Amino acid sequence: MPFTLATWNINSVRLREPLVLKLLEQELPDVLCLQECKSPMEKIPLEGFRALGYQHIIGRGQKGYNGVAILSRLPIEEVGSVDYAGLNHARHIAGRLENGVVIHNFYVPAGGDIPDREQNEKFGQKLDYLTEMRDAFHADRPERSILVGDLNIAPREDDVWNHKQLLKIVSHTPVEVEHLGAAQDAGGWVDITRKDIPEGLLYSWWSYRAKDWSAADKGRRLDHVWATPDIANAGHSSRILRDVRGWEKPSDHAPVFATFDL
Structure with a gap:
């Protein structure tokens, strides 16, 4: 049964709750992974998400x-969180x-x-964090897994x-690209976005510093969707919703x- 997954650095889920609700209503992903929530879990406004079926x-x-x-919207069981590089930061959930x-x-x-x-x-x-990701994937090579998130690196020249x-x-x-590549190789991860869109400039982030971010178009592809080789061929229909960057207070x-299709 196919499911659609999205990843989005929201830059404060409490501040941008209306944007999350808008995305959920318009796009109906089965799973939405958020980063940079900037809030304790108990203070995230979950009622609106649950009302839309994200229980x-x-x-x-x-x-x-x-x-x-x-x-x-699909049942999901928490299976852990790793504090890579011992930073005591909330940066991973599985x-x-x-x-x-x-x-x-x-x-x-x-x-x-x-x-x-x-x-x-x-x-x-940052480099230590990526190194520990690499070592973890070497020690316990993932299977039937998807890795998403703001990895804060644009690895390719056309990213x-x-x-x-x-x-x-x-x-x-x-050096960052090398470290990210080592982590990717250690898990055998396939870059699903680039599997689907192999050529051309592709961005998921545009700085707030640009007065007209769209016209300047000085973007970087910092947000990624990877999958292990055993399920990579099931991944398709990749897209980046550029227009969302232009929503109010984005x-x-x-x-x-x-x-x-899994």
Whole structure:
């Protein structure tokens, strides 16, 4: 039975609850994974989501920053959360659907502004986080799993508006791309979005700093949908809802969708 999954860095679920409700009403994903919820779980306004049929909600919350949650119309059982790199941050939650598929929802650290771990502790934390993801996937290779989230790295040259200009900008530096690739390879993860849309510029994030983000179109593909090889061929219909970035008081990220026939 097919199900549609979406991932979206919401940049405060309490502030942007109306946008989440609008997306759920318009697109009806079976599963919505949110990042940067910026709220303890007990303070997330769940009533509206439940009224739309999203009765199954799991997550990890933090006051004011980080936070991940999974809203689902399908029964989902929480199967754990890992504090990679020992940061004591709410950046990962995993749940298992009734068909046995495990969904991992990640919010990888952004890494600050300076791409040097000696000058910038946050950049080192980001690399350490990715290294521990890699090691975890090596130690326990995932099966029948989907990994989604704001991974805060645009890995390909056509995942950014200008490859050469962004080579020294956090989110597209070679060392970050290398670390993300190592984590992806360790789990055998297939990039579903690029499997479906293999060519061309593709973005899911546009900075708030641009006065006219759409006209400037200086985007990056920071949000990802991956799947393990045993179910990757079941993934299809990938799309990024660019128009959502233009909604009133938006997140700087747009939702990324994929459908799985499982």
